[in-house]
Amino acid sequence: MASVRFDNVTKKFGEFVAVHDFNLEIRDKEFLVLLGPSGCGKTTTMRMVAGLEEATSGDIYIDADRINDVLPKYRDVAMVFQSYALYPHLSVEDNIGYPLKIRKVPPEEYKRRITEVARRVELDTMLKRLPKELSGGQRQRVALARAIVRTPRVFLMDEPLSNLDAKLRTQMRAELKHLQHELQVTTIYVTHDQIEAMTLAHRVAVMNKGVIEQLGTPREIYNDPRTLFVAGFIGSPAMNLIPGEVKDGVFVSAGLRVGGAGHVSIPRAVLGVRPEDVHAASAEDPDVNLVAPIYSVELTGENTLVSLQLGGRLMTLRADKNFAGQIDQRVGVKVETDRMFLFDAETERRVDFQTNR
Amino acid sequence: MATIRTRSRRREMLLRLSAYLVILVALVLTLFPVYWIAANSFKFDIDIFAVPPEWLPRNPTLKHYEEAFIERPFLRYALNSLLVAAGTTIVSVAFGTMAGYALARFSYPWQWRKQVSFWILSTRMMPPIVSIIPLYLFFNYFEMLNTKSALIIAYTAFNLPFATWMMKSYFQDLPVELEEAAMVDGDTRWGAFLHVALPLARPGLAATAIFCLIISWNEFLLSLIITLTEQSQTLPIGIAGRVTQYKTHWGEISAAGFMACVPIVIFAFIVQKHLVRGLSLGAVKG
Numbered sequence: 001m002a003s004v005r006f007d008n009v010t011k012k013f014g015e016f017v018a019v020h021d022f023n024l025e026i027r028d029k030e031f032l033v034l035l036g037p038s039g040c041g042k043t044t045t046m047r048m049v050a051g052l053e054e055a056t057s058g059d060i061y062i063d064a065d066r067i068n069d070v071l072p073k074y075r076d077v078a079m080v081f082q083s084y085a086l087y088p089h090l091s092v093e094d095n096i097g098y099p100l101k102i103r104k105v106p107p108e109e110y111k112r113r114i115t116e117v118a119r120r121v122e123l124d125t126m127l128k129r130l131p132k133e134l135s136g137g138q139r140q141r142v143a144l145a146r147a148i149v150r151t152p153r154v155f156l157m158d159e160p161l162s163n164l165d166a167k168l169r170t171q172m173r174a175e176l177k178h179l180q181h182e183l184q185v186t187t188i189y190v191t192h193d194q195i196e197a198m199t200l201a202h203r204v205a206v207m208n209k210g211v212i213e214q215l216g217t218p219r220e221i222y223n224d225p226r227t228l229f230v231a232g233f234i235g236s237p238a239m240n241l242i243p244g245e246v247k248d249g250v251f252v253s254a255g256l257r258v259g260g261a262g263h264v265s266i267p268r269a270v271l272g273v274r275p276e277d278v279h280a281a282s283a284e285d286p287d288v289n290l291v292a293p294i295y296s297v298e299l300t301g302e303n304t305l306v307s308l309q310l311g312g313r314l315m316t317l318r319a320d321k322n323f324a325g326q327i328d329q330r331v332g333v334k335v336e337t338d339r340m341f342l343f344d345a346e347t348e349r350r351v352d353f354q355t356n357r
Numbered sequence: 358m359a360t361i362r363t364r365s366r367r368r369e370m371l372l373r374l375s376a377y378l379v380i381l382v383a384l385v386l387t388l389f390p391v392y393w394i395a396a397n398s399f400k401f402d403i404d405i406f407a408v409p410p411e412w413l414p415r416n417p418t419l420k421h422y423e424e425a426f427i428e429r430p431f432l433r434y435a436l437n438s439l440l441v442a443a444g445t446t447i448v449s450v451a452f453g454t455m456a457g458y459a460l461a462r463f464s465y466p467w468q469w470r471k472q473v474s475f476w477i478l479s480t481r482m483m484p485p486i487v488s489i490i491p492l493y494l495f496f497n498y499f500e501m502l503n504t505k506s507a508l509i510i511a512y513t514a515f516n517l518p519f520a521t522w523m524m525k526s527y528f529q530d531l532p533v534e535l536e537e538a539a540m541v542d543g544d545t546r547w548g549a550f551l552h553v554a555l556p557l558a559r560p561g562l563a564a565t566a567i568f569c570l571i572i573s574w575n576e577f578l579l580s581l582i583i584t585l586t587e588q589s590q591t592l593p594i595g596i597a598g599r600v601t602q603y604k605t606h607w608g609e610i611s612a613a614g615f616m617a618c619v620p621i622v623i624f625a626f627i628v629q630k631h632l633v634r635g636l637s638l639g640a641v642k643g
Contacts, residue, residue, distance in 0.1 A: 052537050072540040085538035089556045098552075102543040146542065156541075 002063045002153035002186050003028045004049060009058030011044050011210075018044045020210040022058070026188060031180050033189045035197040036207035037233070042190045045207070046156050049188060050079050062153055073102075078147035079156040082163065084139045086131040086146075092118075093127040096145045103150070117149045137168045144176075148183065155180070155187040161196060173199055194234050198222065206230045228348040231272045231341055237305060240278065240315045242271045243345065251342065254311035256290045258337060268345035277339035278317035280306060280325065281332040288332030294325050308333065391618060398422070398611035405607050421608035422616075430587050431613045434595035438574060439620065441505050441591055445512040445573040450566050452513075453520025454558070458550060460521070461528035462536070474525065481518045489582055496583060503589045508580055512573040520565050527561030528554060563631035567624065574621060592617050 004026040011019040019041040026032045034042035047053040048060060051072035059066050067075055078099070086095050093114055094101075100110050118124040121141040131139055140160065147155060160176070161169045177200050180187050191197055197204045198218040206213045206221060206229070214226045225231035231239050244253030246266040251258045258271065283291045292308040292315070299305075304323040307314045308331070317333065325331055342351045397405050398421055399414040425431040460474055492511055493502070501507040531554060539549035555562075577593040584590045590598075596613050599606040 050537075050541050052541070071545070072537075073543045073545060075541075077541060079538065079541045081534050081538060083532065083534055085532070085534035087535060087539075087553055098539070099542040102548065146538075 003030075003061075004154055004186065004188065005059075005061040006045070007059040007061070009045075009048065009055045009060060011041070011048060011053060012056045017210055019048075022210070022212070024205060024212065024215065026186060029184045029186055031177075031187045031189065031200055031202045033191060033197040033201035033204045034207055035191055035194060035204050035233075036213075037192055040207040041210040042192075042207050043158055046079075046158055046188055046190050049075075049154065050077055050156055051075050075154075076152050077154040077156055078150065078152040080143045080147050080158065080160040082159040084131075084143040084163075086139055086142055088131050090130075091127065092123060092129050092131070092134070092142050095131065095142050096123075096127075096149050098146060099150050113149055117145045120148075121145045136163055136165075137172070140164060140172065144179075148179070151183070152185065155185050155189075157187065157189045159191050159193075160189075162191070162193070176200065194236065198234075206233060208233075225272075225341060226350050228270060228272075228343040228345070228350075231343065231350075235274055237275050237316050237318075239272045239274050239341075240317075241343075242273075242310070242313070242315070244269055244271060246342065246351075255292065256310070258289060258335060258340065264351065266342075266344050266351065269351070270343040270345050272341040272343060273335055273339065275305065275316045275318040277336040278315070279334045279336070280317060280319050280323065281334050283330045283332045285332045285334075287334060289335045290333050291330055292333060293330050294327050296327060297323065297325060306331075391615075394611045394615045394618075397607060398615045400608070402608055405611075421612035424606075425609045425613045426616075429595075429599075429609065431592070431595055431609075431616075433587055434590055434592045434613075435616070437505060437589060438591040438593075438617075441508045441512065441580075442570050442574040444505070444509040445516060446566050446569040448509065448513045449516040449520045449569045450524075450562060453517055453565060454524045454555070454562065456517075456521040457524025457526075458528050458554065460525045462533070474522070477518045477521055481515070485515055486578055489579065492579070493582060503584050503586045505589055507583050508573075508576075508589070508591070511579050511583065512576060516569045516572055520569060523565045523568065524558065524561055527558045531557050559631045563628040567628060570624060571621060574617075 006022045006024045009019060009022040010017065022041075022045060034045060036042045044053055048055050049062075049067075051067070051070065055068055060068055062075065062077075087098065090098070096117060097110060097114050100113060105113070114127070115124065118127055121144055123138065123141055123145060126134065126138065131142065134142065140163070143160065147157075157176075161172055164172060173196060180200075189196075189200060198221075201218055203216060204218055204221050205215045208229050214221060214230045216224070221230060221234055225234060225239075228241070232241055242253050242256065244251055244256070246252075246264055246269045248265060249259065249263050251269060251271050253271065256271075281288050290310070292310050295307040295309045295314055297304060297306055299321065302321060304319045304321055306317050306319050306323060306325060308317065315333070319325075343349065344351050396412070396414055399417040399419070400411065401416060401418055401420070404411050404415065456477070460470060464470075465473070496502050496504075496507045496511075501510075535553050535557070536546075536549040539553045540546065544552060575593060576591070577597070580591050580594050581597075584594065592613065596610055596617070599609050599613075
C-alpha cells in the first residue's frame, strides 16, 4: 500500500502547460478523484504517475521513492484505460494473466489467481474468448481484472466507465467502490463526470487549466465551493450563477435583491445558488425574493426541474414532483439566503457573504 | 412504383455486369502472359512459333525443363535467387520493422521524426542504376563481387526505405495504449514491442515481406553487374543468358520463367491469411 505525492510538478507539451506547479498528496488507501473538464490536465497528471509521461519539472513520489526516473514496469502501479486497451490477439485469460506472465508467476499460482479474479468480476465462463467477442461491459471487466490480478501499490483509472451505457455505469460504479474498499489499494481515478466523483471519492481534486481549483471531500466540494469554477462544475443541474453587483452588502441584479449584513462593495459579482435551495411560491406571497415567468417544466420522476426566465438568463429550481405550474405562468421564488454563495467575478474566488449564517 | 423498382434493379444488374467485365479484362491482361509462358514451356521449339498459335501444347514435352534444370545450371540459379531473396527479405523486414517502430512511437526533438522519415524515403528517389558504379567499386574493394552477400546488401539498401515506411504506417495505425498498458503491466518497451505491437502488426509484416521478396526475386540490373559467376547469379540473369548470339532458347526461357513464378505464388498463399486486416478490432471500444 502506498501514498503518492506531487511536489511542484509541471508538465509542458512544447509551449503548452498541461499541468502547472501541481502539489498533491494522496494518502494510503485513499480513493482520490481528479475531476475536471477535458483538457484540464487530469489525465496527464495520472499518466505521470504511471510513467507514461515525464514531468517537465518537480518530483513525484510513491511512498518515499522518487519515481520520476523509474521505468513504468518498476513503479508497481496498475492502470485501467478509458479505451480498456485489451490485447486483441490474446484471450481473456491471457489478457488478465499478462502482468503475471511478465512477472514469471509459477503456473499453479497463475491459474489460481486468474480463476479467483475472473470469478470476482464474473468472467469465469468466458476465459477462452477474445476481446472482440465480448460486450462493452465485459471488456471493461477484463480491464479491471487485469489491474487487480496482482496487488499493485497504486491503481490508476482513466475514465473507466465513460464507454458504458448509463445503467451499466451505475452498476459498475458501485462495484468499483466496493472493490476499492475491499482491496484497500490507493486509487487515483480520473473523470469528467461529477456524479462519479461525488459517489466514489474519499477526496476530490477539482482541476481546471492544469491547476487544482479545490481539494476536499465530495461534501466539502459541494457545500463549500471555493471558486466560481468549482461552483459551476459541481452539481446537476448546475448551480444558478447570476451576475450582478454588490453595493454595501446587498447583491443587486435584474429583478433580484438579496441583502446581507456586511458592507462589502464588489462592482462585478456573481451570486450562486443551487436549484434545490430555490423554492417556488405563490406570486402573491409577500416573502418572495423575485417573481418570474416559467420558461420550461421538466419532470425527472423524483423532482420537477423548473426553469425561470430571469432577465436574459434562466434560473433553475428543483421543485416537488407534483409541481403544477405551466409555461409562461408567473411564480414567486424564495431563495435560501444562507445557502447562497457570492463570487468576485474578477478573481473568480468566493467572497464571504454576510448573510444570516 | 413497380416500374421504378424494375428499372433500378436492371440498372444494378448492368452495373454489376460491367464490374465483372472490368475484372475479366484485368485478369486476362495479367494472367495471359503467365499462361503463355506455361504453355510454351511444354511445347517443342517448332510449335512455339506455330501460326495460327497453338493455344494448348499438342505434343506436350518436358524437354525444356530437362535442358534448363539438368543440362544447364538453372537449379543453381534458383537456389541463389532463393538465398538472396530470403536473406534480403529477412534483413529488410527485421530492420525496417524496428526503424518503423522507432519512427512511429518515439518522440524526437524539433521535427526530427519528419526529417528522418523523409530522408529515409529520399534515398529511393534516385534510380538504383545511378549508384551502380559506386556500389561496384565498393564491392570490388571489399572483394565481394560475385557473392550472394553483395546482392543481399545491395537489395537491402533499396528495400529498407520502403520496408521502414510500410511498417511505420502500420505501427502508427495501432492504438498506442496497448503498448502503454503492457508497460504499466510490467513489461519493458522492448517487451511491449515484442509481445503486443509485433503480433498486431502481422498483416504489415506479411505485406512488407511479400513486397521485399518480389522486388529482390525479380531484380535484374544490379545482379547483372555485380555477379558474373554461376555460383552467384540469380534466375533473371540466368534466364536472360539464354538469349544467345545465335539463338534465343524460348523453350528454356519459358520453362525457367514459369518455375520462377512458383515460389512467389506459394509464399503469397502462405502469408495471405495474415494479410487480413482488422485484427486490432475489439482492442479499444470506439
